[in-house]
Amino acid sequence: MKRLPRRFQEHSNFFEYAVNSLFTYKTRTIAIVVSLTIAIMILGSTIFVSDGLLREAQLSVETAPDITVQNMEAGRVVPMPNAYAEYLGRFLDVRRIVPRVWGYVYLQDSIYTLMGIDPSTTPIAEELGLTLESGRFFSGNERNVAVIGSQVGDALNIKLNDQVKITEVHAVYSFTVIGVFDSDVSLFTSDLILIDIETSRDFLDMPPDTVSDLCIYLDDETKIPSTASMISQVYPDLRVITRESMKDAFASTYGLRSGYVSVLWYVLLISVILVAWNQASSASVESQREVGILKALGFSTSNILEIRFLETLLLGFISASIGIFLAIFYDLYLGAPIIRNFMLGWSAIYPNFPVPILISFGSLLTLYAAAIIPLLVGTLIPAWKSAITEPDVVMRGS
Amino acid sequence: MKTPKVSRLKIIIFAMTLLFTISLVHAAYSELSWQYGPKYGRTFVGALGYLGLSIPSECLSSRNPLLEPICLPDIPGGYCYHESCGKVGATYLGKNYTIEVVPP
Numbered sequence: 409m410k411r412l413p414r415r416f417q418e419h420s421n422f423f424e425y426a427v428n429s430l431f432t433y434k435t436r437t438i439a440i441v442v443s444l445t446i447a448i449m450i451l452g453s454t455i456f457v458s459d460g461l462l463r464e465a466q467l468s469v470e471t472a473p474d475i476t477v478q479n480m481e482a483g484r485v486v487p488m489p490n491a492y493a494e495y496l497g498r499f500l501d502v503r504r505i506v507p508r509v510w511g512y513v514y515l516q517d518s519i520y521t522l523m524g525i526d527p528s529t530t531p532i533a534e535e536l537g538l539t540l541e542s543g544r545f546f547s548g549n550e551r552n553v554a555v556i557g558s559q560v561g562d563a564l565n566i567k568l569n570d571q572v573k574i575t576e577v578h579a580v581y582s583f584t585v586i587g588v589f590d591s592d593v594s595l596f597t598s599d600l601i602l603i604d605i606e607t608s609r610d611f612l613d614m615p616p617d618t619v620s621d622l623c624i625y626l627d628d629e630t631k632i633p634s635t636a637s638m639i640s641q642v643y644p645d646l647r648v649i650t651r652e653s654m655k656d657a658f659a660s661t662y663g664l665r666s667g668y669v670s671v672l673w674y675v676l677l678i679s680v681i682l683v684a685w686n687q688a689s690s691a692s693v694e695s696q697r698e699v700g701i702l703k704a705l706g707f708s709t710s711n712i713l714e715i716r717f718l719e720t721l722l723l724g725f726i727s728a729s730i731g732i733f734l735a736i737f738y739d740l741y742l743g744a745p746i747i748r749n750f751m752l753g754w755s756a757i758y759p760n761f762p763v764p765i766l767i768s769f770g771s772l773l774t775l776y777a778a779a780i781i782p783l784l785v786g787t788l789i790p791a792w793k794s795a796i797t798e799p800d801v802v803m804r805g806s
Numbered sequence: 807m808k809t810p811k812v813s814r815l816k817i818i819i820f821a822m823t824l825l826f827t828i829s830l831v832h833a834a835y836s837e838l839s840w841q842y843g844p845k846y847g848r849t850f851v852g853a854l855g856y857l858g859l860s861i862p863s864e865c866l867s868s869r870n871p872l873l874e875p876i877c878l879p880d881i882p883g884g885y886c887y888h889e890s891c892g893k894v895g896a897t898y899l900g901k902n903y904t905i906e907v908v909p910p
């Protein structure tokens with residue numbers, strides 16, 4: 409068998425020595441691997457879910473209206489006259505302007521989103537029908553009918569073709585459930601009640617011929633910024649939301665900057681630094697003796713540093729690999745219990761649908777870096793201090 | 807008969823390579839399924855306009871078709887009726903609806 413080049417053999421021996429060191433200092437190795445593995449597992453499983461939600465949101469934005477406008481009064485969104493659609497249509501080069509009515513209904517200790525649409529003006533309304541589990545989607549001239557999310561049905565015990573009477577102080581509203589959205593789309597429909605636009609105005613006590621907002625679709629997407637700017641100049645009381653700004657909003661809401669994930673990041677960073685610090689200080693006395701012996705045998709300072717570096721690299725890599733594997737298993741095969749309760753559910757509804765999970769190559773790289781880099785930083789100075797120890801100092805025990 | 811001794815180095819390298827490969831395979835599968843799988847969100851947002859995901863997030867951008875802040879600015883005093891912020895605000899909701907379901 410061909411012998412390995414001498415230099416390579418040397419590094420290979422150092423690597424083997426570093427592996428054996430992990431077994432020599434068992435307590436230290438177990439302490440670091442266990443704590444770091446748990447930290448990486450928690451962070452990883454949260455990042456995978458967070459990435460999944462973000463990707464789902466980003467994908468959905470791709471087909472969103474180019475511009476959405478809302479009426480603002482005293483800093484709050486208020487209903488806007490539908491006549492704005494006509495005004496905007498006159499001077500803008502638009503493909504279509506779709507009015508939308510939406511609001512909230514507080515029912516049995518939960519808040520539901522009620523949305524009114526006009527199927528005759530809604531784009532790709534026929535495709536919505538494909539996402540139904542049962543029943544059908546309503547047509548433009550139907551009144552007092554509703555399509556609900558499957559989770560709404562479960563929470564309020566409503567089934568297909570049931571008649572639902574919702575009573576408030578001044579009126580009773582009645583509608584028939586003619587369709588139930590498939591549970592596959594629960595991420596968008598779990599609290600959604602979709603009714604026709606006329607009924608929704610009555611239900612939400614909105615004046616006739618008013619809408620919550622207008623969705624504007626342009627012929628030429630490159631004109632989004634100039635059109636948005638023009639609307640703002642002509643109607644300064646309108647809030648103009650472009651697709652690009654929604655992408656940013658989604659990124660900050662569901663991405664790495666979102667609450668749970670950013671908190672976990674800080675916790676992980678602090679715990680890794682503490683672990684690294686602990687590792688460096690507890691092993692320093694023993695390792696100094698070891699370094700003294702190695703140096704007496706002919707090892708140089710750079711050799712010792714390389715061994716310490718490989719040890720840390722191995723500890724970080726082992727912890728990250730086990731942690732990531734457990735995170736994948738926890739999310740994909742166990743359905744991310746506990747974490748899903750934090751990430752799913754609106755108001756008092758905790759929907760029972762699978763969380764979207766994205767395991768990206770970028771996340772894997774981030775997790776490995778999160779495990780290895782702080783460990784390296786934490787052990788750099790102690791490793792250097794121990795590596796420059798003179799053998800005679802250690803032998804004399806002074 | 808003497809059992810051949812497998813070195814610790816080989817065990818560690820094998821175990822790490824295995825775990826790393828499993829992670830990579832899952833990542834590749836996940837990326838591909840997101841790229842080529844069904845995109846229900848597109849249908850919904852394409853038809854209905856912006857819809858927030860029906861999940862809680864930070865208070866200032868919770869479930870809402872436009873991620874509009876619904877918590878603090880809505881009520882003087884800034885009580886929030888988002889689940890994760892407690893239920894203090896629930897009594898300030900104003901309109902209370904009752905529901906009756908009549909089977910066909």
